Amino acid sequence: MDKIMLHFLAFILVSLTSSSEVSVENILSQHNICTEPFKKKFSGEVLAFLTPWNSKGYDYALKYSAKIDYISPCWYQLNVYTVYGYKLEYDLLGEGNKTFIEASKDLFKILPRIILENTNTDDYKKLLESDEDQVNLSEKIKNFIISKGFAGVMLEMWTQGNGILRNADQKEYLRSFQVRLIQKICRTMKANNLMCMITVPAPRPNYRVEFSMGEFLKLSKFVDRFALVSYDYSQISPGPNSPENWIKSCYKELVDQIDLSDYDEEAAESMHLKYMKQLMLGVPFYGYEFSPLDKPNQYTRHSTRAITGNDFLQLLEKNKMRVEWESAHNEHKFSYKIGKNEIIAYFPTKEMIESRVKLAEKLKTGISIWELGQGFEYFFEAL
Numbered sequence: 001m002d003k004i005m006l007h008f009l010a011f012i013l014v015s016l017t018s019s020s021e022v023s024v025e026n027i028l029s030q031h032n033i034c035t036e037p038f039k040k041k042f043s044g045e046v047l048a049f050l051t052p053w054n055s056k057g058y059d060y061a062l063k064y065s066a067k068i069d070y071i072s073p074c075w076y077q078l079n080v081y082t083v084y085g086y087k088l089e090y091d092l093l094g095e096g097n098k099t100f101i102e103a104s105k106d107l108f109k110i111l112p113r114i115i116l117e118n119t120n121t122d123d124y125k126k127l128l129e130s131d132e133d134q135v136n137l138s139e140k141i142k143n144f145i146i147s148k149g150f151a152g153v154m155l156e157m158w159t160q161g162n163g164i165l166r167n168a169d170q171k172e173y174l175r176s177f178q179v180r181l182i183q184k185i186c187r188t189m190k191a192n193n194l195m196c197m198i199t200v201p202a203p204r205p206n207y208r209v210e211f212s213m214g215e216f217l218k219l220s221k222f223v224d225r226f227a228l229v230s231y232d233y234s235q236i237s238p239g240p241n242s243p244e245n246w247i248k249s250c251y252k253e254l255v256d257q258i259d260l261s262d263y264d265e266e267a268a269e270s271m272h273l274k275y276m277k278q279l280m281l282g283v284p285f286y287g288y289e290f291s292p293l294d295k296p297n298q299y300t301r302h303s304t305r306a307i308t309g310n311d312f313l314q315l316l317e318k319n320k321m322r323v324e325w326e327s328a329h330n331e332h333k334f335s336y337k338i339g340k341n342e343i344i345a346y347f348p349t350k351e352m353i354e355s356r357v358k359l360a361e362k363l364k365t366g367i368s369i370w371e372l373g374q375g376f377e378y379f380f381e382a383l
């Protein structure tokens with residue numbers, strides 16, 4: 001059999017084994033269609049991030065509000081720094097979108113993201129070691145959230161804090177202080193009937209532990225929901241963005257290992273359920289494109305580019321794209337050739353989102369979407 005024939009047969013096999021009839025034409029014609037915008041199908045909670053730099057997210061949030069419980073707009077940052085050579089100062093910077101806040105009254109809860117930025121190791125250490133500063137910072141965040149009329153806060157500081165502490169002495173010790181800092185902020189929020197959520201990294205096999213079961217347990221009494229950052233899996237070489245097996249292993253790592261042997265069966269089951277509900281499964285609304293480098297180096301053979309829905313549409317329109325469903329990951333892989341070079345892209349499809357929703361349904365977790373403005377409207381069909 002000649003080579004072309006073999007390729008052809010392989011192509012047919014891939015098409016036959018694909019779990020769905022996804023084709024490029026299908027995506028091009030369906031991507032902006034959601035036939036049931038007012039009906040929520042997923043029985044768990046849906047949280048969606050949105051960013052001002054992909055402002056379509058505002059419109060999608062309002063249009064598909066029936067499917068969304070919480071919106072976390074990325075508007076604010078927290079900077080910690082020293083003034084007068086000794087006193088810690090903490091600033092909350094950034095601006096919200098008043099039109100959006102007005103328009104979304106009663107549609108969903110808004111918990112703006114506050115991300116820790118521009119903070120050096122010494123100042124962060126000082127904060128971690130000073131109870132008084134932590135109390136003051138907690139008050140500041142609480143008062144800020146109340147003054148704006150938000151339902152609560154999404155703290156994005158765990159991974160950032162780990163990064164700031166990476167080269168510090170006693171970083172393990174300081175990490176336990178980071179747990180206390182978040183506990184303190186969240187306790188202040190909850191005492192004022194505000195919700196407190198944080199983003200957490202998804203544990204990766206064979207990587208250093210960025211977030212452990214022990215830390216999850218210590219935080220779970222104070223933090224209402226954890227937005228699990230279960231995407232960005234493949235960044236150096238071509239691969240899925242959020243492979244399903246990995247997501248399953250994250251839940252095993254964080255929840256299934258918790259020792260519930262002190263509880264009777266019923267109580268243990270309800271504890272387990274409570275933990276699962278607290279961890280919201282991260283679902284990407286964006287993808288990656290991997291192009292071979294002219295000069296591969298010791299670290300990588302590809303250049304990697306994050307792509308939005310618009311970028312992806314352009315790729316589909318301009319290139320002869322091959323689509324396959326990778327059942328090992330439950331993701332669609334797209335590829336095309338320029339000369340000898342094979343360019344590979346992973347971008348979510350409705351089928352991929354559906355399979356994540358199904359998984360979340362089965363695990364009884366919530367869903368957390370990063371982020372609305374980058375995705376296609378037909379993704380909402382699955383929610």
Ligand SMILES: *[C@@H]1O[C@H](CO)[C@@H](O)[C@H](O)[C@H]1NC(C)=O
Pocket residue numbers: 052055058059097098099100101103
């Ligand atoms: C503010 O939100 C509205 C939707 O309520 C949106 O149409 C508008 O583009 C947003 N403004 C900015 C500056 O992003």
Ligand SMILES: *[C@@H]1O[C@H](CO)[C@@H](O)[C@H](O)[C@H]1NC(C)=O
Pocket residue numbers: 087088132133136
């Ligand atoms: C905390 O806030 C109080 C009241 O504003 C202030 O007097 C005190 O100096 C602050 N503590 C620190 C460590 O900045």
